[in-house]
Every structure is written in structure tokens, then in C-alpha cells.
Amino acid sequence: MPLVQIKGISGYLSLQQKQEIISKVTDAIVSVEGEGLRPVTWVLIEDVASGQ
Helix, strand or coil: EEEEEEEEEEECCHHHHHHHHHHHHHHHHHHHHHHHHHHCCCCEEEECCCCC
């Protein structure tokens, strides 16, 4: 099960932008690993407070 963790400054990305990143990262993984992994690929975006 592929797991991608992305950390970014809190409040910088909108929900729509996060959804787009998740979709594109998932597509990139599937393009290498194969379509069978799409349902088990996790992309997590974690908001981090500025300065931490």
C-alpha cells in the first residue's frame, strides 16, 4: 500500500488545491505501480503551523 505524506504551511492551500494534489500524486503513483494500487494508495496532507 503506497503512502505519501505531504506537509505544508497551514492555511496556504485551499481544499480544492489539496484535492487536486491528492489526485495528481495518486495518478503519478499509479502510472508507475499500476492501476491495481489506486484503491489502496493513500495521500495525506498535513497542515503545519508557520514557524514549526
